[in-house]
Amino acid sequence: MKKVIYYKNLQVKPDERLIMTRLGYRSGTAADEGLRQKIAGDIARAVALCRVKGAFLRAPVRVEDGRVVIMDEYELPGRSLAGFLAGCHECVLMASTAGREITRRIEAEMAQGNASRAVVMDATASEMADGGLDVIMKIQNGLLIKEGRRLTKRRYSPGYGDMPIECQKIIFHLLQLQDLEMGMTEAGMLVPEKSVIAIAGITL
């Protein structure tokens, strides 16, 4: 098996607009300066508590008959994923987690009745985990450019389209995510809660 690269501290700068969008903010939503400052403070707290780690593996991929086969061995079902990776001979498997501390703090804030802070922290942590994948893709694109190649602009996560959530188990295994202190429930949910797995293609 190829070697998995682990990142123990990905430098993620969350996009505040995306956090606000996760919280349901739209143009026309009333949010005065005082509320914005409170939210900014809660975001800063959450960011400080997130320890974004990630993992990355470059692997050969074959697309055939509406299915994706990684390393000639591991099959990922789903026609939409097959369409997404069409033409790619290599792919990257990646994962990112915001860590356990932030999850504990969100639960504590909710238990203490600070629901507004908890929801902001929850949205921030989701964005931080997603941001971890952005950073991994940026790092890999920086290396791939020397080969005249790049990653597909988008990435695909189990549970979206027709890619079953169960695929997380295969990618979890290939990335050996227990080495990042991550785990998985029987139902295929990632632990810590704010974690995400994805696949992207390597293209010209």
Place this chain on the structure above:
Amino acid sequence: MRREDLIKSINEGIFILDGATGTNLQSRGMPAGACPEKWALENPDALISLQREYLSAGANAVYTFTLGANCFKLRHYGLSKNASKINEGLARLSRQTAGKAYVGGCIGPLGEFIQPNGHVPFNEAYAAFFEQAAALARGGADFIIIETISDLQEARAAILAAKDACKLPVFVCLTFDQSGRTLTGTDAVTAINVIQSLGVDAAGCNCSTGPKEMVAIIEAMKSCARIPIIAKPNAGLPKLIGDKTVFEMGAEEFALASKALAEAGACLLGGCCGTQPAHIRAIANQLKKVKKERNPIKTHDLALSSYQSTVSIGKNQPIAIIGERINPTGKPALQQALHREQLEEVLALAAEQQQAGADILDVNVGMHGIDEPRLLEKCALVLSQQPLPLCIDSANPEAIERALRIYPGRALINSIPVKESVMDQLFPAAKKYGAAFILLPLDENGVPQTAAERIELINKGLEKAYAAGFTNKDILVDGLTMAVSVDKNAVDETLKVVSWCTKNGLHTVLGVSNVSFGLPHRDHINAAFLVQAAARGLCAAIVNPQSKPVMDQKAAAETLCGRDEAAKRYIARFSRTGKAESDKDEAKEPSLYEAVLKGQSKAAREAAHKALAEGENARDLIEKMIIPALNEVGRRFENKEYFLPQLMLSAESAKEAFSLISPHLKAGEGNQRCTIILATVKGDIHDIGKNIVALMLKNHGFDVVDLGKDVPAEEIIQKAKEKRAKIIGLSALITTTMPQMKLVAEMIREQHLIFRLMIGGAVVTKDYADEIGADAYAKDASEAVGKAKQLEILP
């Protein structure tokens, strides 16, 4: 002698470096997939010929072909044990080829990130670089060049190793992307500040981009560089032609663009990917005509850096606020957290202080019963994730040294007293790890009472510091703040020291909060003292940035002292419309309805208290004020006029008011609504959505029994029976746990139970609710309240 000649050559004019090696060797027969270094050793003619071409083109130095010759990378070829031999061999080869020209012993990245960004321990990386540097020196390199590094911490490990392994000059080049930052987020100013503090002889940028795009990076570095700057760009940006990556910039165009790099401040120039001897010949010819700029040093400020950014400290800068709150003294919660080595509280304190306006964070973990060196090191590593530079605060020199070694920035030591034994121990540590320090004018005899005595000690400490190679850009002098309640002249003596330091070009710092010790309402004394010190040129203050009076007066003082151009920061601080509006709102004393609507918990509590005191009926307050307000909040949320934080703030304020009003309800006036069992289904561990629903339902008077998350269907049914619930509410986030909802629905039917089932969650839909026979589907918490009210009245 060779060292002195090299440094002299660099300082005299433009110093030409070589161009790319790997890509040129490929075109000269090196097969793809081979270990490049091993191939070069076995086929030396190709490398010798290429390096001769570079020297003949005008290069003053060639680099050994050892960029990937560290034991980590050689492991891929099963050659990690041969690292020393390969490096020494290739260095000898270049040495023989170079003749009188210089040879740079080249060290590149490990290919894996080190802590805190990766899993490789700092000391393992250090050992790999040490092995390489020692071998290159044995092979005859004239200097060590560490290049193509994209992580500041990795650069630090390599620099420390190279300086320990040999006595050769050390040059360093990082790579930056087009945003002007390294892959791990360090900007060019921060990179040069940290690197030059570690005592390297030249630093700059290689690879990354073409020469045109590199100009901005070189300019940024030059703005605070005290050492020569290197630029070694690619031959333009890469393009893909066919299936090959091509760098298209021709030699003459490259040379013209390199001239701009020289004008920006670079004085060691060469080429990276895609460059050939022709490119080096062209820049050598072009730059012969360029006179090296003797750019004066642009700043006298002291600069501290975190991993990502830099703070300048000086008498014309804003007063740098050193947040003092990461200190266990008088903080039981922090003490407990530190004992358990749970650093979540430390990170929270860091975030709060940053938010309040801190520029630097003081970190003190000193207390009884802990291993301070280990804990301080751990804190320094954890806090390297946040953007503010650290002030390492300890009386334990071993703890300070361990924290400095691991911290990927330029930290400040708090502090070094004028005691021979401490200076002898900490000056070398500060020098080695590039730290600045606070010079404390006290000695074995304790704190001098008068300014004159303190100044005498400052001079003594400075003399020793200058002799150790420090300059004023490395030192903050502490004026020593004493409690005014103990000695009415204390402030005057301290301020005299600050004035003297400012007059003599020294940077100053005060532990401001000490002045108010023993007095009530300390913030006012602290703020007034800070204003007085600011007028005398104080550069930095150790204070609590969350003290509003202190931070307000700091803003005012900076404006009055001309340290806030056009009062921009002052205006920004005091013209925040939101604050003004909230002040207005507070002044109006909102009704209970308004307070809940606006999510103002304190106002809601006060309004409820006032209404009860005025004899209002408790039930009326709930039914006529709180519930209508919550309904209006729900309506606004549905219409997207409000978003989730506002929904939650209103819920919190309603809860606050309820807690005050509930004891005044008469018997039978309490929860009038039915009991609801809430649970996140078995296998599902995400429950924030369910918790929000629980909060909302409680506020609307439902008796909510929250079973938590990952709850089996049997337990849900059992509890519903036990609590005589009317409604069961279930949440699920992913498709694999949704069947648990169906299981509960089936159990209700099979056992002929009369519970109403309501479901929701990220992947749940109305169709799914219909499919499994649930009574209701709610898309969010607000809708769940409405649906629960509908279900409640069903038979």
